[in-house]
Amino acid sequence: MRLALRDITKRFGSLVANDHISLTVEPGEIHCLLGENGAGKSTLMNVLYGLYQADEGDILIDDEPQHFKGPGDAMAAGIGMVHQHFMLIPVFTVAENVMLGHETTGFAGSLDLDAARRRVREISDRFGFQVDPDALVEDLPVGVQQRVEIIKALSRDAEVLVFDEPTAVLTPQETDELMAIMRQLKESGTGIVFITHKLREVREVADRITVIRRGTVVGEASPEASNAELAALMVGRPVELKVHKDPAQPGERALVVSDLTVADETGHVHIDGISFHIDAGEILAVAGVQGNGQTELTEAMVGLAPHVEGSIKLDGREIVGRSVRKALEAGIGFIPEDRQIEGLVSNFTIAENLMLNRSYDKPFVSRGSLNLKKLDTFAKEKLAEYDVRAPGVSTLAGQLSGGNQQKVVVARELSRDLRLLVAAQPTRGVDVGSIEFIHKQIVAARDSGVPVLVVSSELDEISALADRIMVLYRGRVVGIVPADTSRDTLGLMMAGESPEGSES
Amino acid sequence: MSTVDLPVNSEAPAVAERIPGLWKTPGVMAAFTVLVALLVLIRPRSGDSTFRWSRDGDWFTIPDISLPANGIVWTAVALCLLCTAYAAWNARAGRKTPLVLVSAFAVLAVSGFMSWAVAGKTLPVVGLLAGALALAVPLVFGALGGVLGERAGVVNIAIDGQLLFGAFGAAIAASLTGSPWVGLIAAMIAGMLVALLLGLFAITYWVEQVIVGVVLNVLVIGFTSFMFSQVLSENSAALNNPPHFPRLEIWVLSGIPVIGPIFFRQTVLVYMMYVAVFLVAWALYRSKWGLRVRAVGEHPKAADTVGINVIATRYRTVLLAGAIAGIGGATYTLVSVPSFGREMTGGAGYIALAAVIFGKWDPIKATLAALLFGFASNVESVLSVIGSPVPSQFMLMLPYVVTIFAVAGLVGNSRAPAADGVPYRKG
Numbered sequence: 001m002r003l004a005l006r007d008i009t010k011r012f013g014s015l016v017a018n019d020h021i022s023l024t025v026e027p028g029e030i031h032c033l034l035g036e037n038g039a040g041k042s043t044l045m046n047v048l049y050g051l052y053q054a055d056e057g058d059i060l061i062d063d064e065p066q067h068f069k070g071p072g073d074a075m076a077a078g079i080g081m082v083h084q085h086f087m088l089i090p091v092f093t094v095a096e097n098v099m100l101g102h103e104t105t106g107f108a109g110s111l112d113l114d115a116a117r118r119r120v121r122e123i124s125d126r127f128g129f130q131v132d133p134d135a136l137v138e139d140l141p142v143g144v145q146q147r148v149e150i151i152k153a154l155s156r157d158a159e160v161l162v163f164d165e166p167t168a169v170l171t172p173q174e175t176d177e178l179m180a181i182m183r184q185l186k187e188s189g190t191g192i193v194f195i196t197h198k199l200r201e202v203r204e205v206a207d208r209i210t211v212i213r214r215g216t217v218v219g220e221a222s223p224e225a226s227n228a229e230l231a232a233l234m235v236g237r238p239v240e241l242k243v244h245k246d247p248a249q250p251g252e253r254a255l256v257v258s259d260l261t262v263a264d265e266t267g268h269v270h271i272d273g274i275s276f277h278i279d280a281g282e283i284l285a286v287a288g289v290q291g292n293g294q295t296e297l298t299e300a301m302v303g304l305a306p307h308v309e310g311s312i313k314l315d316g317r318e319i320v321g322r323s324v325r326k327a328l329e330a331g332i333g334f335i336p337e338d339r340q341i342e343g344l345v346s347n348f349t350i351a352e353n354l355m356l357n358r359s360y361d362k363p364f365v366s367r368g369s370l371n372l373k374k375l376d377t378f379a380k381e382k383l384a385e386y387d388v389r390a391p392g393v394s395t396l397a398g399q400l401s402g403g404n405q406q407k408v409v410v411a412r413e414l415s416r417d418l419r420l421l422v423a424a425q426p427t428r429g430v431d432v433g434s435i436e437f438i439h440k441q442i443v444a445a446r447d448s449g450v451p452v453l454v455v456s457s458e459l460d461e462i463s464a465l466a467d468r469i470m471v472l473y474r475g476r477v478v479g480i481v482p483a484d485t486s487r488d489t490l491g492l493m494m495a496g497e498s499p500e501g502s503e504s
Numbered sequence: 505m506s507t508v509d510l511p512v513n514s515e516a517p518a519v520a521e522r523i524p525g526l527w528k529t530p531g532v533m534a535a536f537t538v539l540v541a542l543l544v545l546i547r548p549r550s551g552d553s554t555f556r557w558s559r560d561g562d563w564f565t566i567p568d569i570s571l572p573a574n575g576i577v578w579t580a581v582a583l584c585l586l587c588t589a590y591a592a593w594n595a596r597a598g599r600k601t602p603l604v605l606v607s608a609f610a611v612l613a614v615s616g617f618m619s620w621a622v623a624g625k626t627l628p629v630v631g632l633l634a635g636a637l638a639l640a641v642p643l644v645f646g647a648l649g650g651v652l653g654e655r656a657g658v659v660n661i662a663i664d665g666q667l668l669f670g671a672f673g674a675a676i677a678a679s680l681t682g683s684p685w686v687g688l689i690a691a692m693i694a695g696m697l698v699a700l701l702l703g704l705f706a707i708t709y710w711v712e713q714v715i716v717g718v719v720l721n722v723l724v725i726g727f728t729s730f731m732f733s734q735v736l737s738e739n740s741a742a743l744n745n746p747p748h749f750p751r752l753e754i755w756v757l758s759g760i761p762v763i764g765p766i767f768f769r770q771t772v773l774v775y776m777m778y779v780a781v782f783l784v785a786w787a788l789y790r791s792k793w794g795l796r797v798r799a800v801g802e803h804p805k806a807a808d809t810v811g812i813n814v815i816a817t818r819y820r821t822v823l824l825a826g827a828i829a830g831i832g833g834a835t836y837t838l839v840s841v842p843s844f845g846r847e848m849t850g851g852a853g854y855i856a857l858a859a860v861i862f863g864k865w866d867p868i869k870a871t872l873a874a875l876l877f878g879f880a881s882n883v884e885s886v887l888s889v890i891g892s893p894v895p896s897q898f899m900l901m902l903p904y905v906v907t908i909f910a911v912a913g914l915v916g917n918s919r920a921p922a923a924d925g926v927p928y929r930k931g
Contacts, residue, residue, distance in 0.1 A: 051809070051930075072811025087806035089799055090922070100799050101810030103792040110790050152810075 001061060001078055001159040002026055003048075003191060008057035010043055017043040019215045020057070025160055025191040030182060032202045033195045034221075034234055035212035036431035038401045041195045042084070044212075045162050048193075049081050050074040072101070080153025084165040086145050088152075090138035095120050097137055098152050123151045127184060143174035150181065160191040167201055168429065172459060172491065173289075179205050197234070197431060199227045200460070235433045243439040246447070248467040251280035254451040255420055260310035260320075262296040262475075270296035272475040273310070278420075278451040283442070285466030285483075286455040289494050293475040294455045295337060298424045301453065302334045303327040314420055328357055331419030335409055335426050337455070339402075343409040346398025350390060351379035353397045354412050378415075386411040387437060403434030410438055414445060421445050424455045439464060459487055529601040530591040532909070533609055537584040540577065540616045547893060549573045549623035556628045561753075561769075562761040573623030580616030584609060618883075621892040632886050633879075634766045637774065638839070640878025642667055642849070644777050645832025646856030647863065647870040648784050649695070649825040653702075654865055655788060656821035657801035659925040661717020662702050664853020665724035666695040666826050670833020672728045675844035676736075678746035684838045687746055688773075688831065691838075695830020696823050698724060703822045707815060710927040721853070729846045736844060744843045749773060771839050773831065780828060785867040797821050801921035804928040814928045832856075858907045865920060873910065880906040 003025045010018040017040045025031045035041045046052045048059060050068030059066045061077055068074045071081075088097050099116035106112050120133040129147045137145060146166065153161055163182070167175045182192055182205055196202060202209060202223070209221040211233045219233055231239040255278040262271035270293045278284045286294055299305040301312060303324040312319040314330055322330075336342035344353050355364045355375055364375050379393035386407045390400055397405060406427065413421070423442060427435040442465060446452050456462050462469055469485060471478040471493040478493045489499050553573045557566040587609040591601045618627060646663045653660035673694030678687025698720055705711040736744040752775070754768040767774075788794035796817055799807040804814045837844050855877050863870025880903040888896050 049809070070811060070813075071809045075811060081809070083809065087803070087809045089803045089806055091802055091919075092795075092799070096795060100795060100807070101812055103795060105792045109787075109792045111792055111795060 001191065002063075003079070003160045004060040004063075005044070005048065006058045006060060008044060008047055008054045008059075010040075010047055010052060011055050016215050018047065018054075021212065021215075021217055022057075023193075023210055023217075025193055027159065027191050028186050028189045029207045030186050030192045030194055030205050032206035032209045033193060033212060034197065034199075034202055034209055034230065036197055036234055036433065037403060037429065038431070039212045039234075040215040041212055042164060045081065045164055045193070045195060048074065048162065049079060075101075075156050075158070078157060078159040079162065080156060080158025080160070081162045082146065082149045082153060082164065082166055084168060086149050088137045088145060088148060091136065093134050093136055094131055094140075094148050094151075095133040097148060098133075098155050102156060119155050120151055123154050127181060143170055143177070146170070146174075146178070147181075158190070160193065161185060162193045162195070164195045165197075166194075167196065167198060172494075175201065199230050199432075202230065203227070231432050235431075239432055239436055243436070243443055243464045245443045245465075248282045248446065250282045250467075251449060253277055254280040254315060255453075256311075256313045258311050258313075260297075260300065260308070260312060262293070262300045262305050262309075263307040264296070265306060270475050271300065274472075274475070274477045276470055276477065276480060278453060280451050281446055281449045283446050283452040283454055283465050283467045284480075285462045285469050286453065286472055287459065287462045287469055287490055287494060288457075288472035290457050292472045294424070294457075294472060296475075297472070298334070298337070298422050298453070298455055301327070301420075301422045302332055325360075331417060333413035333416060333418045333421045335406075335413050335421075335423040337424035337428065339405050339409050344397045344405055346396065348397055349394045350383065350388065350397055350400075350408055351375050351393040353408055354379050354382055354415075357412060357416070382408075382411040382415060386441075401431075403430045406430050406438065407434060410441055414441060418445065418450045421450050421452045422455075423452065425457065426454065427456075427458075427461060435461075459490060462490070463487075526595045526598070526600065527592075529606060530588055530595050533584070533588040533591055533601075533606075536609075536613050537581060537588055540584065540613055540620075541581045543617065543620050544574060544577045544581070549577075549620055549893075551624035553619040553622050553624075554626040556626055557630060557762055559630055559765045561759060562764065563759045564761060566761050568626070571619070573619050576619040577616045580612050580619070583612050584616070587612065614883075621887055621894065622890055625890050627886070627890065630762055630765050632882060634769070635886065636875065636879040636882040637766060638770060638878075639881045640875045641773055641777055641839075642832035642835045642852050643856045643859060643874035643877055644781065644871050645835070646829050646853050647859040647874045648780060648867055649829030649832070650857055650860035651863070651865055651867050651870050652784065652788075652797070652825035652828065653699075653822050654860060654924050655801045655921055656797045656818050656825075657804060657921060657923040657926060657928070658702065658706050658818055658822050659713040659717065660699075660702065660822070660825060661714055661857065662698055662720040662724075662853075663829050663856045664849055664851060665717075665721040666698045666829035667833040667836070667849045667853050667856075668721075668728055668847070669694040669698050669724045670830035671836040671848060672724075672731070672833075672844055673830070674834040675746045675837035676743055678838060679743050682747055684747050684749045687838050688834050691834035692827040692830040695826040695828070695833060697826070699822045699826025699829075702826070703819050707818050707822070707927065710929065713925045713927075725847055728844075732844065732846050740843065746837050746843065748842075749838050773835050773839055776831065780831070781867060781871045784828075788867060798921070800928075801923055804923050804926075808928075808930070818928070829853075829856075855903065855907055858911050862907075862910045876910065877903055877907060 005021060005023045007020045007022055008018050009016070009020055021044055033041050043052065047054045050071045050073050059068065066077055095113055095116040098120050104112040104115040117133040120131060124131045129151070131144060131147055131151065137148060166178060170178060179201065182194065186192060194205065206223045209223060211218050211221060213234060213236055221230055221233060257277065258275045259273050260271055261269060261273050263269045276284065286297065288294055296305055300308045303319065303322055303326065308320050310320065317330065319327055319330065340346065358364055364371055376393060383390065383393060388404050388407045388411070390404060397408060400408070426442065427438050430438065442452060442454065454465050463483065466483040468480055469483060469490065470480045471490065473494065473496040478496060479499055481499060493499055551573060552570040553576060554568050554570045556568045587605055591605060594601055646667055649666060650660050650663050670691035674687035674691035677690030678684050701720055702716060705716040706713045749771040751769060752772055758764040758768040788797065796807065796812050799812065800814050800817045808814050836848055841848065856874060859870050859873035859877060862873040884899040884902045887894065887899055
């Protein structure tokens with residue numbers, strides 16, 4: 001089945017999300033759609049999938065124009081989609097999720113669950129997935145849930161599969177497995193549209209690459225193109241992928257963590273007696289598969305974790321047992337891992353968000369009332385300084401793109417005199433241009449003598465920023481290694497194997 | 505996470521005693537045991553309590569059982585203590601109290617209380633239970649309507665309005681045509697009308713659903729009260745004089761002692777209730793329709809992406825739920841009471857709503873909860889007829905006290921459908 005999009009245009013009010021985009025996907029081909037967040041990739045795919053109707057242009061299957069009124073029509077035509085946020089019902093079993101919408105039925109509309117189970121097993125076997133058709137989806141790890149999404153699409157005989165940012169939620173290992181699955185699908189003749197902004201993945205699997213910027217196709221690239229070429233196409237200007245940083249000039253021992261243990265309300269121990277230190281002017285990057293205690297570690301640093309034992313000393317003063325406010329006053333800046341939940345109040349303006357960590361005292365509050373003028377001036381300065389693309393300081397934070405939201409958080413945390421910066425997943429879901437900017441800011445903070453703790457699930461980011469790398473596994477430190485440690489070694493450490501020659 | 509072993513938090517927790525609410529059930533049981541014991545300590549009763557098990561028309565007669573009241577109560581208290589102790593031992597070991605134990609305890613505590621209350625008199629056990637079933641009918645239909653609506657993602661606070669409007673519609677239609685069957689159909693239509701308003705505001709206009717529900721209840725109360733005083737009472741012979749469904753004895757089955765008179769000497773609405781409970785439970789879990797309804801209530805966007813029309817599914821389900829609740833309303837004017845009266849449901853819709861939550865959004869469990877509430881109401885009326893030492897005002901509270909205890913104390917960790925009360929907005 002040959003799929004072609006011809007001159008698709010989609011407008012939302014005055015915003016043109018897709019401007020005459022054309023694209024073809026041949027059977028057995030992986031066609032990458034590369035573009036920054038907000039470039040219009042997802043809109044285009046939602047048009048293809050019938051969730052949106054195009055204002056202009058046609059969708060052609062084997063040169064026949066199609067008119068999709070809803071996802072049902074698109075699926076009937078052989079288009080399947082693996083959504084970025086999985087479209088699975090958590091309390092249903094795998095089989096129920098797979099059959100939903102095209103159920104095989106017996107007497108009086110009764111469900112034929114056996115048929116669905118057989119279908120799941122048959123497709124799992126074909127691709128070597130190990131998926132139990134009777135497992136509840138909510139009990140499955142994210143990587144397996146994604147396979148259920150793939151099974152769901154394949155069970156409807158999809159001939160073209162759309163993967164929308166499929167690796168955003170995956171660990172490096174799961175990502176590699178997904179790449180293998182995509183190649184396998186391709187060999188069986190399925191056409192694949194792979195939407196992403198991660199360059200490494202594109203070069204690994206793509207047969208053809210179409211780059212989109214601000215709703216228009218800006219060019220096709222070959223998979224042999226270099227990262228720098230692709231990034232430049234995507235962003236529209238040359239981008240520094242490797243953060244330029246001078247060797248660290250470590251100063252005094254600023255942060256000393258010893259025998260730190262963090263448990264949650266139910267008594268699970270997430271951080272199990274770890275010790276490390278960071279010097280002034282040094283970046284310690286924490287690597288590890290998500291869920292090995294990173295979240296709890298950063299929360300303990302700012303006083304958000306409920307049950308903490310051991311000691312965290314910043315400039316010789318104890319932090320454990322102090323309130324969040326005391327931690328802030330001690331000079332800790334905190335970039336939380338989820339900006340939507342912990343980083344920003346999305347119904348507040350940019351200006352209001354910028355003063356969240358200084359809501360009780362000068363310079364923005366005096367005698368119980370807000371100094372709006374001062375806040376306005378400050379916010380305008382930060383908007384310019386941090387290159388936040390927004391109509392103005394009174395724009396609601398929730399209306400910004402991911403990258404700009406993250407810049408607001410970074411601007412807020414870095415605009416105080418810091419003694420320690422804790423950055424959890426500082427560039428998750430952020431476009432290439434903003435990643436470059438945020439990395440520069442973190443390095444600048446280091447160069448000004450601030451000790452920095454960076455937590456990231458992206459090995460590229462760890463290698464780019466770290467002066468030393470600490471690997472966490474099951475709440476314990478596997479080892480602390482130099483920044484130039486190879487990817488393979490780090491991968492092994494993330495699986496819990498201690499390397500030779502590491503400190504601690 | 506597929507190649508790497510699962511992280512720390514998947515290790516088996518050794519923290520059983522920290523599971524919240526584990527001690528709640530033994531605590532409630534202990535409190536009730538003490539209450540029953542206090543009754544006999546403070547006011548010991550003399551004489552025998554007689555329990556009557558038979559009715560005319562049974563195949564054979566089970567003789568009445570007479571036992572000394574105090575003896576039964578103390579035996580019940582002793583057994584209750586045993587149950588409580590076992591529950592406490594379970595909780596210490598980190599296990600939940602089994603439902604069988606809770607049920608056994610409830611039966612024991614209730615028997616103790618009843619023998620204390622009827623000392624020196626005769627308690628018609630069969631009449632008590634048959635009456636409980638009849639009183640529970642509107643609650644069961646209301647709860648089924650509630651379960652359906654919420655499973656599709658629409659919170660239905662308007663059950664009371666649907667019951668009341670159903671009762672009103674049934675009274676007028678049956679009076680005008682002289683047929684209770686026409687009344688029944690009118691009740692279903694009336695329930696659907698309220699449901700249509702609910703759907704319009706909740707599904708199409710995204711209004712906060714709890715508020716819409718409450719407003720609809722008030723609207724129906726206002727409308728029916730107005731019509732009652734302005735139209736029905738002027739013309740009550742023609743408009744508010746509905747014929748009733750006769751009692752229908754099921755051949756053979758109705759002669760079984762105890763079971764027959766309770767379950768098979770009822771009106772056709774009760775038999776419809778059996779069918780409705782079974783049908784709703786089967787359809788919700790075993791049919792294509794039910795899978796889609798549940799999908800729409802859990803994750804409407806996911807349902808949309810597999811080609812299910814979320815809005816239409818929700819409308820259809822809410823309308824069906826309204827029709828079912830309407831049948832419950834018909835019970836009032838076509839079975840229980842001679843004619844329609846102002847606010848005659850007495851908040852039964854809210855009790856049905858409590859049954860939905862107590863029953864964890866499951867049709868069978870919600871039905872059992874509704875039966876429990878029906879039983880509590882009938883204990884009150886039976887005891888006031890026999891004459892009991894408890895002040896009648898206090899007994900009137902019983903159904904509501906049971907509701908509060910049940911919902912607040914015993915529900916445990918129930919989970920509503922994920923998209924319950926959340927309107928679906930496309931895009």
